[in-house]
Amino acid sequence: MKNSCVLLLLLLTLKVSTGRPAFAQTRPADSLRRLLSTQPRADTMRVRRLHALINELAANNTPQAIGLSKQALTLSRRLADTVGIGRSLLWLSILHRRQEQFAAARHYTIQARELFARSHDRRREARACMELSLIDVQQSQSTSALAWALRGLPLAEQAQDVGLQAQLRGTIGSIYYQIGDYASALPMLRTALRDGQQLGDLQVVSAVLNNLASLYQTQRKWSQARRYYQRAVTVSRQMGDVQNEISNEIGLAEVYAEQGNQTRAWEHSQQARILMRTSGDYYNLPAVELMLARAFLLNRQPDSAVVLAQRGMQLSQMTRRNGSISNAADILAQAHAALGDFKAAYEHQRLFSSYQDTLAGETTQRQTSALRYGYELDKKQNQIALLNQTRQLQIQKSARQRQQLYALLAGLAGTVLLAGLLWRNVYIKQRANRHLNEKNAEIARQRDDLTRALAELKAAQNQLIQREKMASLGELTAGIAHEIQNPLNFVNNFSEVSVELVEEFMDGPWQQLPEAEKAYATELLASLTQNLQKITQHGHRADGIVKGMLQHSHVSSGERDAIDLNALVAEHLAMAYQGFRAQHHDFSATLTSNLDAQVPKVLLVPQDVGRVLLNLFANAFYTLLERLSRDEPDYAPVLTVLTKRLPGEVQIRVHDNGLGMSEEIQSKIFQPFFTTKPPGEGTGLGLSLSYDIIVKGHGGTLTVSSREGQGTEVTIGLPC
Template sequence: MTYRSRIAGVSFFLVTALPLHAQRPLVDSLQELLQAQAQPDTLRIKRLQALAIALTATDLPQAQALTEQALTRSRHAHYAPGEARALLWLSTLSRRQAKYELARRYAQQAQQLFARLSQRQGQAESYLQLMLAELIQGNFAAALVAAQQGLPLAEQARDQQTKRRLQATLGSIYLNLEDYVAALPTLQAALTNGEQAGDHQVVMSMLNALGTVYTKQKNWPAALRYYSRAQQLATEQHDQVNSTINEINVADVYRLQGNYALAKGHGLHAQARALATQDTYSLPFAELLLAQVYQATGQPDSAIRLAHHSLQLGQQTRSKENMRDASEVLAQAYAARRAFAPAYHYQQVARAYTDTLAGEQTQRQTSALRYGYELDKKQAQIALLTKTRQLQAQQSARQHQQLIGLLVGLGGVGLLAGLLWRNVGLKQRANRRLNEKNQQIAEQRDALDYALLTLQATQGQLIQREKMASLGELTAGIAHEIQNPLNFVNNFSDVSAELVEELQQGRLAPVHEPELEADLLNDLHSNLHKIRAHGQRAATIVQGMLEHSRPSTGKRLPTDPNALCEEYLRLAYHGLRAKDSTVVVTLLTDYDAQSGLVEMEPQGIGRVLLNLLTNAFYAVRQRQQLATSTYIPTVRLSTRRLAQALEIKVYDNGTGMREEIRQKVFHPFFTTKPAGEGTGLGLSLSYDIVTQGHNGTLSVQSEVDYYTEFTLQLPLELSARPAALHR
């Protein structure tokens, strides 16, 4: 992978400040406002941040100082939004200065602070900065994770700009993985979306990335066409940094075609731009390209000078690819000058960086495969490890041959030069084979990624369907249960209205009766208390329904298991009656009075009870439809406090289960109900809630046409004392 692919797809996101022609008036205006007296802290912080953004493209040190000042003031003023914004911009500035670890840390701190503030847009922007920092360093698996976390937040916040940039960078990841079949349509779609939205940053990035794809495919006219469009847009936006990168890309296309005169002209122009704008990111790439041109045109002295400087800059920015390519130029240039000692040294340095990058490439491929389809993951990992060992063995053998050849070649100057050229040819052929194998691995990874995304989407839909089915059962019971308190509220309201009317008539009567008036007021007062009590009961029922419908918090609370069982037994039965009023079931309860309060997550255990009771009522209803008139549908619910656990049993005398069904009853998506009546997730989710969420057990015993009994046990390690001790 050349340095061009490291630039492709991310460079245009490095500058998000205003165009240069629009910055000076804004800078002057902000500086005048900051000199004003008696400014509130929050207003001054906002102006400091705005000035820092405006100065980023022209005065990076000043922008850094202003942003750090805004961060300090925000923390002193306890102004969390200002602190988060300052951290986010410090991440951008650190990335611009190739301080990637610092950029990652600032982005993570900003994301955590935005999360505490419940600001989804800020979280999405933080994940974008984190993704760019990882992508520039070649950590593509980590960049994919950041993109997957940021995209839902951007959609929820309706932040279309951040969403477009996250999606566009996904196309750049395909490009950097050299999967051009997947990269081309993804980048074209992102380009169209950016043009429709007028997002110049996305448009410039996608034009640059598409030019890189066509350069890799040696489609020179298409590559120059896209680079020219990107350069024109950068010029219109007065974007010096992106103009420099485009100059490097165009120069490299001409170099690859052998047109060294045009390559040199564009390369010198790019070098001048980078020096004028203090662009430390682009300068080593521009000087490396010029060194390659000088080496190709027989000017080894100039090639050595520029390659040395590019290597030093690459070491500062930790760009292994730049250091590898610069070392290769130095090795070839010194060999051309017949200085074989330094040529051999830099050849060894280049080989070391090549080995490191090869290892990083293999590690990157392996990391990406972790996101593959779970059922094929082991086989894919075994195949990848086998191929990796084969590649390493081939590479080790090749290095051994090269080392032997170099040692033998030290005996003669001419023989050493010949061996060096021979080794270059062997390396090129080996790299081609390595690239072919890497492409095969990338194709396998992408197929697994697609399968995993499809599976996750399907599972999410099925889980939501099961939750809605459970909510429907609960709603039917609540509708019946809430009718009683509402009837009481309506009746007592009518009676209270009549009492008020009598009270008014008594006051207008010729003879005032204080005793009658006191009785009426007492009755009215009693009615209002009853209205309030039944209204609170209705509100409690509605609150319970809302708690069931919202996601579980996972927080354990001291809970009375008897009251919880009684509530969900009543709701499940009313749900059954709402579906079929002809079904009458005998309800038996056996609650342990010494059960006490038990530490549990009441929403989760409530869902478990609702699933078990709903299945029990379904079973007795099915058997009643087929049984004789002597059959009496019965459901029994019991609790019992054991030495180490609380035991809850749900028994029914319904249809029962065969042994082969009983063994699979807790498997995900397994159901015996007709299509449309069950998802096969109810008992699976219940099993996970009990076993994983509470470290308990859930088991079942059954006989066909006789009974079914589910036994739930919750450990008492975290349980509270008996209820009487808490009153």
């Protein structure tokens, strides 16, 4: 749905530029024409009427709107009307961008931005920055688009224009999503949605809801994706915005198709087609064609998938939509591979990879990370400068107070000399000293507060730099894993296809060989089949490692909640036992739970800790099954789970009477890729990821105690 997100951003510019939805309004346009004809006086009022007429004609008569914008620009320059010049330039930019004349659009917008910057009009300068960002978005120039949007956001904040801030944050969040930076996209989009709802701005709300739905769809969080798409459909219908409604219906169809619910997917795709026919909107036609092509591919109808995907690619190439071209190439590669046309599959896979690199390459990720870091660093530096200025003002105030105090003392001394009253002189001096000590103490406290604030800011800055370094390392790991994934998929696919070809040969041409050659051919084909099966086995092993690397490099963005730890442990123990027995029907074990009722609710991310518990329980069941398979007399598998409240923390202990581990294995158990399981049964990343979640993510402890032949105990400590 990335192309739909871009469309929603571009539709949002009508709201940004005109202040209301773009639709034909014949009567207001005719009234404005009559006013311009009957009142030909060349003044600023005529400029405003020209802009109002441009607003009415922009959606349906772009050439005439461009001509009127040029008239307004000429008249504004003659009148030296700065606001009129800027608005005329922005209208020319928007109208040329809609006609995909990007060079002219950029030229007019840059002129408008420079004009607003010279006149210190922060609000309109921010609008010009947003227009430049949208021009780059439409050309798939993510880095430049993000730079302009981040440049415009502080200007909108200075102008205190909450509506423009919401639009810019929606744009920034959409760009982050386009380049795959979901961790940065989510908070931006949520903030934009909150502001749009508070302002009652349905255009912003509709666009952000679609972006959030697409983000959750990409992360395969189906329930959240469906909920946001359905909300977006409702808002689009409230506004009468058919284009957005079509886009969201397509999104719902894609979600249901990816979940395998072809009936619901077909219903929503048909609804999208009906809306397109009734409204005459064919912008979304490539997305509908590609969605149906993927549905045919999932239903194992590659011939139909090829026809629809080729048509979708042709339409996407005509409109220069790189995201749709990439999607079409991916579908064609899989469909041709299913048909056995591996040459065509390889060519389309190369095309898909090149577009993926263009849309979200490593260079783009580094550049956008640098832009985001620069934006955050500028905010911190501004805070530091403000604190330094406050400290200087305080020092000056203290100096003035000291001068005033000295003058007061001098005056009092003169009064004492003139009056000759020694007792009054002593009293006045004592009072002055007390006041001076209080002022000094107050100044010292303020100085200490400023020093502490500056230290905290420096620590926050260092933490931000370290976080960016870790994020870059995670992005590098994820990038490497993604690059390995594509060739690995081809290895697995082609090895499986090759096994099928050998079986077809054994069923067909092999029967026609002379009996003297059959034995030799059989031996060769058996060896070839065995080699291909080994390739498949180790390919799936490598695929598991790559997925583990992706999961290991993922930084959880879940929010912490106060969770009943005993309920969480009991729920995941039952879940793990049922799942293990589903794979090993003959396995059974005695489960013993001793859950401390005094354990309080713990602040944690339930999804992450639940994943750790599932991994520990699965490992315990595995070692119990291994020992059970040795047929030891009087052996009964037992798994014991305990929770306990301790001072400052709660503990979860998982004890099994399985095979146990040696000290050498225990020293390596938390290392990535280290596993004691046979090849194909483990990636070696489960305990490493569990260690990161508990120790690094929650500030807890994770330890293992084991003896060979007697069992293993894993202890989790969580702060409370």
